[in-house]
Amino acid sequence: MSARHNEKYLETGRTRQKSRTREELVSVLRDLLKDGRDPSVAEVAAIAGISRTTAYRYFPDKEALLHAALPETGLGSLLGGDPPSDVRARLERTLDAHFDFIRAWEPQLRASLRLSLTPGAARPTLRGGRAVGWYRDALSPLETAGSGIDTAALAVRLRAVAGIEPYVWLRDVAGLRTGQAFDVMRANALDILDAALAGAK
Incomplete structure (x- = not known):
């Protein structure tokens, strides 16, 4: 159907x-x-x-x-209507939306993370790698700008510092409050983008 x-x-x-x-x-x-x-x-x-x-x-x-x-799981982009053309602004908007998703569905995301770490368990439906696609979408202007940046690899690096896994570590191990955890993830992601852009220049 x-x-x-x-x-x-x-x-x-x-x-x-x-x-x-x-x-x-x-x-x-x-x-x-x-x-x-x-x-x-x-x-x-x-x-x-x-x-x-x-x-x-x-x-x-x-x-x-x-x-x-969980409607966000069906989206190929978190940029919403009238997305900015500036790649840094696009990343900031995507980070905001991703963090809102984590806030709204934290218990489900934590449970799915635990399930994915169980030996022999199949990959849970929530662990579908969608966020990498969201970050690659944010970086898409770089693909047509002749920057020479590997946006697929850069999206993976961004996802490594912004998602439920680093969030859980920052909250449960580092002891940060929710807002502090998101601030750290945002700063790390923007630093990675800025370094990539500086290297391309």
């Missing part, structure tokens, strides 16, 4: 009941992610008391359900 077919299903018939059913599936997934689970659509449906067939009418796969529960 395509996303478009899913939208048509929700827009016809008993729309209020369908909206409640959809929200129940989304709510159950959020709770399970917070508890360190990485369930399938069928597992979410069973816990919600909704038939598997019905659940798949709303969400054809786990990714679709995840995007509904």
Whole structure:
């Protein structure tokens, strides 16, 4: 079932009941992610008391359900409308949005991180490497400016200093407050960008 077919299903018939059913599936997934689970659509449906067939009418796969529960995971960019052309301003906007995402979904992100560190466990759905794409999108003007900078490698370096892993270390090990942790990650990311730009010159 395509996303478009899913939208048509929700827009016809008993729309209020369908909206409640959809929200129940989304709510159950959020709770399970917070508890360190990485369930399938069928597992979410069973816990919600909704038939598997019905659940798949709303969400054809786990990714679709995840995007509904945590909308940012479905985005290829965090720049929003009318993005700036200056690469440093683009990075700052992306950092702001990424940090907002961490604030909003910290329990789920922490649980997913714990799950990913379990020996033999499959990579959780939340650990999909999306943030590297967000940072590469922020750096995209460099690809057309003839800078000679490897934006793919630079995006990985930025993600290494800005994400749930460094955030957890800064909070739990270094003992920083939330705002302080984000300030450190922002400064590190901007320093990396500034050094790359200076080297290109």
